[in-house]
Amino acid sequence: MYWAISLLFPIGDMLIRRSENRDPSYSQPPTLQRNIMNEKHFLTNIFNDQQFKKEELEIILPKYKKVDFLKNDFLLNEGKVANQYWFIEKGFVRSFATDPEGKDISTNFYSVGDVVIDWPSFFLRNSTRENIQALTDCICWQLDFETFQHLFHSIETFREHGRARLVGSYFALKQNSISMITDQAKERYKKLVKEKPQIVQNVPLKQLATYLGVTDTSLSRIRKEIASE
Amino acid sequence: MYWAISLLFPIGDMLIRRSENRDPSYSQPPTLQRNIMNEKHFLTNIFNDQQFKKEELEIILPKYKKVDFLKNDFLLNEGKVANQYWFIEKGFVRSFATDPEGKDISTNFYSVGDVVIDWPSFFLRNSTRENIQALTDCICWQLDFETFQHLFHSIETFREHGRARLVGSYFALKQNSISMITDQAKERYKKLVKEKPQIVQNVPLKQLATYLGVTDTSLSRIRKEIASE
């Protein structure tokens, strides 16, 4: 667990702590020392829509840069403009908003294979209202806005792919919204367990609770009820 | 009010009733008999992002077809694939989903200048879970999927515009989701009044209630409380 070591910066100074900030005297963990073949492997799966031509992938894949985050690192901070997005190769990530009373509300959880992106901020170039934080140590593949724009406007398959991802997120969000109205908390929790079991197992109850729109107290009781069924 | 006349078809036969189905013996209302200059005027405002070049607009605008709907007409039915979208020049539109018990849940309201579209169904080409229905008689400008695709892939400004609309919808949906968690019903209602006052005035209370995630009974009481403040 040598790489769970987290350097402590004064919060105001350095809210975003990336792996680049690690003390260089620590040796890189062996899993990070991989040859190009292996590095590409993960992204190849991501773009495994048959639609992509080989030549296109040869342009696209090298644009992604491997970045790793330590547990609790921020990928994005409230108030900033989202200038990049990531695919997760390993680890869990959470996004959350801050409500008027300062409490945080989980807005999403991400795991292996997911895109971590603040769509509105990334595309509308305005400052985000969300924070994105690593729940565990993570390995990610990063693309920045400018590079994205270039690929988006020059490769038709790439923009179809991007659009489909965005619309997929929209759909998921809408289903959740409807569920907030039609389902009781217990039902919403059951759906979450069904759809994202790894998330439920890896995320503290309180963070799941705000995502579901209940208090941690209630969620604890809900779990108890479900267990006794 | 001559054109609130609505032809009745057996439901199973003809769930979607467009203006084309009207008895041709009715004369068209004068507002529909407009010259080309006027017809283009509305859409010009829609695409009034300075970014568009004149030549581009000359390609884009003629692709939109004017369609009008009568009150209660369906623009889209659950189970179908959304093959077109509309800009509203006049009137109000509601989309709604049907919950497991058969009750309908308003998912959105649209008024002048809005795009009426089921993003997921339109782009992912799968059958929708929503219905879209005219709340009043409407004048709309319609584009179908194939034409959209052509414009999207051939005109960069057009795709930026489309992407911005989609992301804008995503953002609005997300804000609503968060509001469902952080705000009480009264607060959510106040926000709706503030953001879409015309909607609140033109939509029956029950339909507003399902949108806000409360019963019509509760919303009625909420209104009373607010009135007495």
Place this chain on the structure above:
DNA sequence: GGACTTTCTTGTCATATGGCAAGAGGAGTT
């Protein structure tokens, strides 16, 4: 105009969930 349907209001009572606080159990630190 009168009958009918739909929409909205109001009362009574039930229920899901919140607020608060105390305590149990783990994990990490010294």
Place this chain on the structure above:
DNA sequence: AACTCCTCTTGCCATATGACAAGAAAGTCC
């Protein structure tokens, strides 16, 4: 091992909202 956090559970009571039902009010149709 003792200490400190942090997470989770549980009890007690409060409150927002739902369910149901009866009217009132408004709109629609013939």
